[in-house]
Amino acid sequence: MAVAQPVGVYEREELLTGCQAVAEGIRLANVDVIAAYPIRPYTEVMDAISKIIADGKLVAEYIVADSEHSQFEIVKHAASVGARAFAGSSGTGWMYGFEALVVTATDRLPVLFLVGNRALDDPGAFGVEHNDALAIRDMGWLLCWVATAQEALEHVLLGYRIAEDKQVRMPMALAMDGAFLTHSQHIVRIPSQEAVNRFLPPFDLGERRLHPDNPVSIAPQVNEDWVMEIRRQNWEAARRARRVIATAYEEFNQVFGQRYRPPYYFEEFLTDDAEVVLIGMGTVAMPARTAVRRLREQGHRVGYVNLRWFRPFPTEELRESLRRFRAVGVIDRDFAHGAPDDGGVLLHEVRSCLYPARERPAVVNFITGLGGRDVSIQDAIRMFEITQEAARKDRLDGFVTWVGVRE
Amino acid sequence: MIKRVEINYRGIFQKTLAKRIGGDIVMIAARMGQVGFSNGRYSDAPERNGIPCKYFAFVSPDLSEEELEAECGAKLDIDEANISVVLDDTMVKGVEPWAWHGVRPINEKVVPYGYMLIVSRRRPEELVRFMARKPYPYYLAILEGDASFAGLWVYRDDLTHERVLGALAALDPQLLSIEAVKGYLWDKTHEEHRVEAAQKAYESVRQNIHEVTPLQGIDWPYEIPKLPKWHEFSEGVVVKAVPREFHLGPKGQSRNQLFKRGTTKSQRPVVRFDLCTKCTLCWLECPDQCFDPTPDGYYDVDYEYCVGCGKCAEVCPVQECIVMVDELAFEDNRSPWEHWKRDPEGYIRWAEEKKGSHRVLPNVVTGTGQRVVEAEPVPVGGKPKPAARAGA
Secondary structure (H helix, E strand, O other): OOOOOOOOOEEEEEEEEHHHHHHHHHHHOOOOEEEEOOOOOOHHHHHHHHHHHHOOOOOOEEEEOOOHHHHHHHHHHHHHOOOOEEEEEOHHHHHHOHHHHHHHHHOOOOOEEEEEEOOOOOOOOOOOOOHHHHOOOOOOOEEEEEOOHHHHHHHHHHHHHHHOOOOOOOOEEEEEEOOOOOOEEEEEEEEOHHHHHHHOOOOOOHHHOOEOOEOOOOOOOOHHHOHHHHHHHHHHHHHHHHHHHHHHHHHHHHHHOOOOOOOOOEEEEOOOOOOEEEEEOHHHHHHHHHHHHHHHHOOOOEEEEEEOEEEOOOHHHHHHHHOOOOEEEEEEOOOOOOOHHHOOHHHHHHHHHHOOOOOOOEEEEEEEOHHHOOOOHHHHHHHHHHHHHHHHOHHHOOOEEEEOOOO | OOEEEEEEEEOOOOHHHHHHHHHHHHHHHHHOOOEEEEEEOHHHOOOOOOOEEEEEEEEEOOOOHHHHHHHHOOOOOOOOEEEEEEOOHHHHHOEOOOOOOOOEOOOOOEEEEEEEEEEEOOOHHHHHOOOEOOOOOEEEEEEEOOOOOOOOOOOOOOOHHHHHHHHHHHHOOOOOOHHHHHHHHHHHHOOHHHHHHHHHHHHHHHOOEEEEOOOOOEOOOOOOOOOOOOOOOOOOOOOOOOOOOEOOOOOOEOOOOOOOOHHHOOEEEEEOHHHOOOOOHHHHHOOOOOEEEOOOOOEEEOOOOOOOOOHHHHHOOEOOOEEEEEHHHOOOOOOHHHHHHHOHHHHHHHHHHHHOOEEEEOOOOOOOOOEEEEOOOOOOOOOOOEOOOOOO
């Protein structure tokens, strides 16, 4: 990634976990209300924020709720009165607050949530799996994965910028792989407050803000007379969000140097002359990139696509990118039992997005890394080999392989 | 090139210590123009008191940060360690962090001509005799000192942190130079004694590095369990219980064969059966049900399962009847009651020799460190006396 930085934009470097980097982003975004309820791996964020507040570096309401459901309701209401709000959770905690997650989206309240991805119980497991965050994919949320601590901090700022945009006003879920990112310590460049203020305007809910001077009623019972029109509005906002996302990254680059390259929604690694690529979300990029380097040393034309934005799905941009290749291997760190092709969630999104393309690559699917299991470099090489085979034989299209399971 | 450092530590008691060492390796390496990052073995959490855990630091002088992360990130454990730090020497007897993992050798990951850096007051041969034989040579470096134990959220500032950094500089100046270590500590704290502690550890460890040959060590006695395939166990997350069995005598209670937890302990209880009043408190209070009732009314200890928590010694009402002793003083886990029955006087002499007169009372939860007191051992034929109670 290009790192040309204007002087004075970053003020210092610190060793931070992914969670602590998010907390720094919260401080810089000058968030007003934080609601907290512990569950690993999200918990470290609430710990870090409470320390920042205790140290006098942020003035905010910090409310420890009695459950995730209350936690999510608190920030929803805070946003409705115009407060910039933050909450987060993981795994089953996230699911426990699901009712509140749905209404936050239908009420179009731009709260930022961290989802420290964790396997859904049962059986008990703390490691990463993406099904928790993916569960909100149809609800009117923005949903984005980051792969490094630096990106995590920056996407808190980008997240508020995009979610609060008048064209959007949707809640934003910032997902990051539990353990591998939430709990790994990296040297992170901390932007200056002055630079952040140039990028991120204050939150202004305008005429929708609930206030004694501006009496409004939010989300009354409407039944069949109104629901469809409201859904239609929200559909429009979700569509507009794509354009706002690109604009936000452009503005970010103007302030912070060329941190991100178009098309922003995803990032390509050594794909220029590639015949075969893998696509995935989150830290699976790490073994996949190493596999790309090793295979290229042996003359294989392979590359990797790191999908950052899942909602809104970057349909056209991704189609334009992926149709260049002979085969695409989709990595799912999730499951979708009984789904078309019996593949994972991302497989169906990618295949559906490619359907209108005149020339389509073969698409194969890998279910891997569930419950926090390592995806090794060897696993990634095997995924490339199967995808290369799919490029040679059409009949493998849609084929699903479980990688790293004890067979 | 990538340098991988693993830090083996005792869960909870050394958690903060290990994390600080890992983080500072990265910060100091960065001062030297290298890139790095640090993380823990996530499956160790939530940690139990004393259980063997790991923290890692990864450093490269020539790769980009992104390349280093791609090679080393998003992994649960490492495949190999250039340096394996051991913050408590009793872990040389093996480490079993969780069920179905088996008791693994502490030197499992060390590479040929890599380093084991062990905090210990023991001589090299006293440590190597417990460690697995490797097919290749490696080095054992000893940083003289006691295991630094604190508690959850507590950091015991006894300079172990600074000393380990100095010791690492002695082993691999390319990883961390002693100048960089000292410069970092000074800039961070402006405290001369921290810099000095690192320097002294650097000097002493340079004189305390020993090659371990493929002839040294033991054939590892523990098997690594084989995890079942996806179609080999019950659907619906149903796990069969260990069948409940009981008979009087050693190992008379059925216990979980796939998680023994004995490697959790740094001390073990030594029992003077001749002083025992059969009050039942050790058996009743043991949180891990390690005491087996014997036909003659005593309570044998199953050391394979004892985690060394010290509860039995704490509740025992008889002076010198149950005493916690450094785990490295013992060769095996055989039944102490059988030993005593076979040779009552020999057992008592053996027990007293192991106990010595120092009594190390760890006070780990408060982080104030361990207390050492002198004891008055009860001779053979001595009568039970009420135990003195600290603070009572």
